[in-house]
Amino acid sequence: MDFTERSTRAYRTKMLYTKEELAARESLCVHEQPAFCTAACPLRLDARELTRLTAEGDFSAARAMLERAAPFARILAAGCEHPCTEKCRLNEVPGCEGVNIPALERATMRHGQKRTGRGLLRFKKKKTAAVFGAELFTLVVAAELAGKSYPTAFYVAEPDAEGLLSRCAPFLGEEDFSAALDELKSLDIAVSYGCELTREFIAAEREKYDLAAVSRECLAALDAWEPDGVTLYCEGARVLARPRDGEGVLRAFYDARRAGVSADRLAQGMSPANSRGEEGAMESRLYTDLSAVKPSQSVQENGAYTPEEAQTEAQRCIQCECVECIKGCAWMQHYGKFPRVLTREIYNNVGIIMGDHMFNGAINSCALCKQCTVTCPNGYDMAEICLSARRNMVATGKMSLAVHEFALYDQLFSNGEAFLARAQPGFESCEYVFFPGCQAGADAPEAVWRCYADLRARLGGGVGIILGCCGIMSHWAGREELYEETRAQLAAALEAMGRPKIITACPTCAGALSGLGECVGVWDVLLSLGLPEGAPSACGAVTLHDACGARGDGHTQRAVRELAARLGCEVTEPEYSGDRAPCCGYGGLAGYAKPEVAKEMTELALRGASGVQLTYCMGCRDRYARAGAESVHILELVYGAGAGSPPGISEKRRNRLELRRRLLRELWGEDEMQKPLDFRLDITDEARALMEERMILDTDVLSVMRHYRESGEAVLENDTGLLVTRHRIGNVTFWCKFTEDESGYTVVRAYSHRMTIETR
Amino acid sequence: MDEQKSYYVIDPEGKLTCHKCGVPLVKANAVFGYLDNAFPVELPVCPKCGFVYVPEDLALGKVLSVEKVLEDK
Known part of the structure; x- marks a missing residue:
């Protein structure tokens, strides 16, 4: 099979996913979900960000956040029932208290500087608004409407501003009261004090305005129906009012915001129920890892936090966020994006018919190792997405041949010139066949040679051998046609040997060969046969790296550990091991597509590692050694056939050819004469x-x-x-x-x- | 596309000789092609046998960067 270059003049596209398929994938990523405190707040105040700013001592920015969330932020901070505190995840840690967010809000309002400047020049709207009666809801609604640039009039029975504020927010302390009073006076609202709010007065005044909101008292005076639970609009009386059950400070602010949204809809002649979006408190699906949290107590609020106390309290916040996948994945770290965004960008990239495909590099440099499916609490599978995208690119002629050509020809070499499939001499069909994998023959041919000799000597029923590639390279490259061809070639070879049990020395091969026959790891065989004569028994300290090909294969992971124990290895586990192990950078042909990303993968896998790095995948063995680590494949240990420093690309090919020739010569007596160079x-x-x-x-x-x-x-x-x-x-x-x-x-x-x- | 336009010009300035024909290479018209795109250039060419010389720094510089851009088209 030869590969021909594509044309950039062929404009083809094929949809990667339907909208539903895309949404189903994207929704699994919870990184962008709000923090639990934020989700609990009907105003959706980003308490996590507020705490972060406070922890940094930036009280002014934190105060600005509060003031953006609602008018009269002082009143809110003083009286809020703070459902956020209860939802703080720190409460779940034994002996730990949630962050005192309301106290931080109060401190923020006290220590932060008020925003100066007048902001953008805003023109008054043509529609006008009137608010009747004094309660916290109407006070905030008046401010909301004024903030939305409706010329707003406010009719109250109270004689003056002090009286109005005492009525609306009786719980305010002296300092907060005077600050709120200043805010009230600074607002662009025409307040009419001392009004007699009778039914006739309200009905007559209401007619002069386009929009109106009323207090519960005025609503009763109007003898109107209860307002709608969502829009807060009373159809008959054409006024906005808070529902009967709307008690509490936070609720008043929330209702005022909803009334403001309804006012906007009404002003435009729309139904107030129109496209309101999500409102109010919600359940967050965010995942937060609490395993590293140390219990701590809230700083006591004696009157009010000093700036230092506020900072100390805010620093207790763990800034809930889900970063489980990116912590262990060098690929995501390289691109600095989370699965949802990556998926969307990949989807968009695949959809481009003409022009630059800026995300090809990312698609082709994912190791396809599926670590994210394990680290993500929802099992996000980036490998499936990147592999689908690669297949799509191959199908539409958008996949550059340059990216994978070397690897694909390497596979063809392994299964062509260097291919060998033979039953053991003296056997027509075999009970077993040894499939060491292309990289084992390339990196450690002596270990393969000795292992095969040992298997022949100690296993009955004949042990055949297949030197070749399992086809994973073409699978990773998204070239299914070649993958299927390879499988057919291997299936024929296995058939000719009488369908033997396949002994693999590489977890990735084991995965790729499943379906072609019963596979068993060489480690399992060695455990049941016992170590060969001369195998070491005191290998000492090693760091064991699990192969990404063995993800989800607890049996292999345990078998390798057991074998390592018999070899006298004192095993240290890296931070990410077992099913959570990262890829060394060999997987997914990442090293061919983006060597720099693959290098980061190797570095991450080796982070904090010292001494001997024990692997059971030749790809890992090779890459770790190249990165300067002392690495060894477990077969090299078992057979005392250390392969030393990793061979170069040409030597890898020579090693495979030489292993094949040696087997042919010494087992089958066939000497392939090599013609020496005539120069x-x-x-x-x-x-x-x-x-x-x-x-x-x-x-x-x-x-x-x-x-x-x-x-x-x-x-x-x-x-x-x-x-x-x-x-x-x-x-x-x-x-x-x-x-x-x-x-x-x-x-x-x-x-x-x-x-x-x-x-x- | 302007037929006369050259994306890249190298003058051998008499520093190169065709080993086969024994004549100096001259600046002449050539075309780089990749993925159905063509780029007219002027490179050192043997006036007799037509051997076009692509120097190492051109192959690993401009040529490589244009290849990469086209591969993502």
Whole structure:
């Protein structure tokens, strides 16, 4: 199978999800849910933010928040029944008290500076409003309506402002009273004191205005029907009033806000019930991890908090938020977004027909490890979303081949040139087949060799071998066609061996091969057979990294631990282990798509790690070693076949080929003669480092030089004396800079590009 | 697109010689193509055999960045 480049001129699109499917996924993410205190407040005052600002000592910003939430914030702070306190999650921690949010509000109003400046110039509205009767509800409604720029008149029986305020908010202390009085006087409301609020007076005055709100007393005087429970509107009397059950300070503020919303609808000639959105207190679905919370007590409020006391109390707030997924995922940390937003951006990215797909990088760099499904309290599955998006991109011709081409050809190499599927010599069909996985053959061929010899010696019934890739690379790349082809190839090989039980040495292979036959981990086999002769029994301290391929597979996780214990390993578990283990950066082909993100994944997986890092996935073993950690695969320990520093991309291929040749030669007596090169080809260390970084294989360089020998095409750099030649292999043009003598060539630099080049 | 336009120009200034033909490379018209997009450029070309030379810094600089942009189209 060859891969051909797509065209950016093909404008195709395919919907990733229906609206419902998208909503079902997005709704699982609770990161943006309000904090429990905020949700409990009918005014939806963001108490978490208020506490944060207070904890930082920014009383003025906190005060501004309160003043934005409602007029007469002083009265609210003094009299609020604070349902938020009860909902504070700290109450659930034994011996811990919830944050005293109302005391913080009071402190905020006292210590914060009042906002100065007049704000935006606002024009008065044409519709006018009148408010009748003194109670807290009408006082706040008058302020709400004035705040909404309705010219507002307020008719009260009280003789003056003091009398009005004492009537509305009798619970105010001296300081709060005078501050509220100042606010009342500063408001743009035409207050008429000493009115006789009779039915006739109200009815006559009401007609002069477009909107009207009344106190309960005035409502009784009007002999009107009870207001609607949601809109607070009395149809017959055409006034807004609070319902009968609307007692309490907070309720008065909440009702006033709702009345304000109704007033807006009425002013526009709409039904007050129209598109009101969500109002009032709600249940929050937020998840908060309380496991690390230490019990603490509220600071006592003796009269009023000093700024320091307020700060101390506010600092007790744990700032409830759900960050469970991002804490363990380097990919989310890299993009700085939560699953809901990521999902939406991926959905939008896939929907782009023409133009830049800015989120391709994110889609292709998710490790598809499904850690989020475990860390998220609702099991959000980003892997499913990213994989669907990749398949969608492949289907619509939007997937760049450059991202995955190297890995896909590596799979083809594993299942082509380096593929081997044989029954054990002397057996036509086998009871078992050993499937070490492509990376085991690449990184630790000696361990694979010894393991296979041991399995043959100690297991009866014949043990066949399959050297190849399980197909996971093409699955991760979203290329299902190749994945299915690979499965068919493996299924045929297994069939030819008489459907043996598959012994896997890689949890990811085990997952990919399920369905093709019964799989058993090599660790399980070694546990039941016992350790081979010569296996170590005192390996000492190790940090055990669970493979992301073994997520949800408690059996394998336990088996590896048991095997490690028999090897005398003293196991330390990293912060995220078992089902919560992160990916090392190998998964999902992240390392090919975005090496920088994969590097962050490796760093996160190794955070705080020291000493030997024990793995049971060759991908982890390879990446940890590359990151400078001392890492070892458990098979290397069992068979005393440490593979040392990880091989380069070309050496990995050579190792696989060599393992295949060795097996063929020593087990089946077939010697594949390798034709030696008929010329000398040296590659300098500098060139080798460049090739590793630029994903150029030795075989690519060899092809380029062979082409040069045939064509003689090269350019001479007059000043350096170096020759430069090129050859196009598939979708890539490879260039080599080299020197030439009678015996052959020394390549000193190599580079490549995907663009074609022609003369015109 | 203007047929005469060149996105990138390199003059070999006599520093390069075609190894096969033994003649100096000259500045000549060439086209980079990728994913059905074409970019006319002027690069060092052998006037006899037509070998087009793409220097390393061009391949890993401008060419690579344009490839990346197109790959996300």
